[in-house]
Amino acid sequence: MPTFPDKAEKFIDWYLEVLDAAELTDKRYPVKGMNVWTPYGFQARRQLDAIMIREIERTGSLPVEFPALIPQTEFQKEKDHIKGFDAQVYWVTKGGATDLDVPLVLRPTSETAMYPVFALWVRSHKDLPLNVYQIVNTFRYETKTTRPFLRVREIHFFEEHTCQVDEAAATERVRSNLAAFEGMARSFVLPYVAVRRPEWDKFPGAFYSVALDIPVGGARTLQIGTTHHYRENFSGPYGIQYEATDGSTKHVHQTTFGLSERLVGAVVSVHGDAKGVVFPSSLAPYQVVVVPIVGGSGGEAVLAYARELVERLRARGLRVHLDDSDERPGAKYYRWETHGVPLRVEVGRREAEQKSVTVADRLGSKRPIGPDGVDDGIVAALAEFDERLRAKAQATFAASFTVARALDELRASTTVRVIAWCGSEACGHKVEEAIEGALLGTPEGPLPIDLGVPGPCVGCGTADSRWALAGQPL
């Protein structure tokens, strides 16, 4: 069996080879940075989407879908926003043989598609809050090196857009988005940190941005989502206003919340190991693969037993695959390990006779179950697997942060660094140069390590400082 490059030493090589082996995507599509969602990858994405939908709809957000094409005239209404996206949008300039009167942008994000319509939807304070979301693909003409799920030109994207009565209500919506993400992250088994980005790194047009960063080894971090407070920055140019209870006309305060297919990349990066991908049961296309071992006589009885078992587990609501192909058992074990299936259930002649099973989980634990309580035992083994996966990820997460007291300690960082920072852009850039990465910003909640008071800024030595994070965003 082939082995993968070392994850710690050669992370990107490991990542790319593991993805190929797991058949989550096909990179051979003839446009750079646009990849194919294979059946296996699509089924993982389906679980991911379902979790996002469940958690956001719990907060009262409603699904919508706006068109993918945005007229240039609408796209250019908010000046900072257009500056931020101008270099990386795809332009549709022709329909058939006809040059379009107004060129259309293929949405890089949907502010400029939605807000002209929000201006029609919002009339009165009774229409507020307006909380809607969509799950669509967005497009960016990416000039950097593309990587499946991490940096692509067609991006599977979740975006919530809201209108609130005032700044405080919008601040509260940002908080409620962070709470919704906490629920999602728990399901994805992804420890993360919410970080308020520095001014120079906020979303084009935002008042402020809070990013969701995931450490993925060394000083590397992956921004898998953001929530932004827009104040009136868009509602002004787009004329989204309402009649308040006192009869006055006010602009709404807006927020957005975005998540992307990078979540798939994060799950692979955080949980994957020397044998390939590891899926938590929430996202696994198959939570259980049943492998009948039918060499020699009695094969039919083993197969019949395996089929019965599969039906019973499906009736329990599990996603189960029966691998009755004619490959050798060893090849099957290898395949489903690379594919990250949480549980492999082996049934041979002895198991069929005893009505038992042998269960191996993706973290290496293996044991017989039965003859009594086989189904309950498998369900319990899956839950135990998730808990161990969570504990493992949490331990790695905690070890991903260390305090650095001086700029020199940022060079050749082997973890994400926690530093004291005065808040100035000048010192921020000194940090970025030292770590050869980014000042991620100030954490919104507690970190998984003990921190005292921040001490003097690593850049200028001023005592008035706060804790900030620095890393190397992928």
Next chain:
Amino acid sequence: MPTFPDKAEKFIDWYLEVLDAAELTDKRYPVKGMNVWTPYGFQARRQLDAIMIREIERTGSLPVEFPALIPQTEFQKEKDHIKGFDAQVYWVTKGGATDLDVPLVLRPTSETAMYPVFALWVRSHKDLPLNVYQIVNTFRYETKTTRPFLRVREIHFFEEHTCQVDEAAATERVRSNLAAFEGMARSFVLPYVAVRRPEWDKFPGAFYSVALDIPVGGARTLQIGTTHHYRENFSGPYGIQYEATDGSTKHVHQTTFGLSERLVGAVVSVHGDAKGVVFPSSLAPYQVVVVPIVGGSGGEAVLAYARELVERLRARGLRVHLDDSDERPGAKYYRWETHGVPLRVEVGRREAEQKSVTVADRLGSKRPIGPDGVDDGIVAALAEFDERLRAKAQATFAASFTVARALDELRASTTVRVIAWCGSEACGHKVEEAIEGALLGTPEGPLPIDLGVPGPCVGCGTADSRWALAGQPL
């Protein structure tokens, strides 16, 4: 309350006003033919998609997603196909400020996106059949008048693409697609006819096309889907070939199966009436709306009872909306009728005291239920509503076809016409001219009216003829 134009007399006016009143879509998006899926419309579409997914996955088809952008070089490989689509594709010619080396087509359908990759996926007879589907949006630069759900420029689209070992297996797949659609149509409560299109109206590049047509009043028909047999027409140019069991190399035979958001238009057109939209329970965003009537004293008890009821019905798996807004009950009744909600449950003071309800369904039946068996009674009322809706639609369907024995009888048609046809294009065009519409083709199964032997062709009088349908496609 406003009234709608007469459905029979002014169908399109009726259709457009009913859609607006039901808030299924917002046409005010600033690109012609690209509309917004509102929360209400999106939730109907979600049910529609779930039914399509359920039925197609039952046949072993797997979900995928291919990129939305197709290089011009791939797009032009099959000559008839490109001829069929050349005039109606959107071209992406620029990324940022850069002219693209190879212009990209925004997919009008995905043959030319998928087949270069299928050529990599299919190697051996063991890889066959390859049955995959995706639900994505497609784009057509439509020059005719656009109508929400019926003719739009961004189309919500279901497309299955398959590779089979030979022509017979592909023919069988077309049959299995038709069987899968039978299951979908039953859920959608949409009577339809499967029609083999004449040569001059088949899909560009197909060997033959079978369309799914729905009569929507007068001679009007709506093509809501198609399944095509491609033989080797695409596998040749795209090089999709496999090693057969005898060691020889063969091209696969391909099929596709497409359905679109026209299904939403069909549901509105078939079931809608003078009061607005009527949803079958399978597609209704809300299957039940509970309206508490809280005028006067005792309002709190009524509301508490209504909330309890809503929770209990949701626990039964129903999609339930509590309308506790401060509008008058009459305004609420009107709103939910226009929106097509199958059941309205009214609870006032008497109902709260008696623990009963009053149930009104969208077809006009109204009765008290309870105090015993309220929940079961509501579930039963919903099932009864569906059965009456089905019977009504089936009766209208049966009345939508009449036999015409001569070209003259096709003029000013008030139904879809069933005619004897020799099969020639010349006679086909005579029929099309007479009916001011299209020769739809030959039905694949029985029609809902008694037919004898066809008799002489209406065009040329030859005795060698078959039954065919003629109508006015929307």
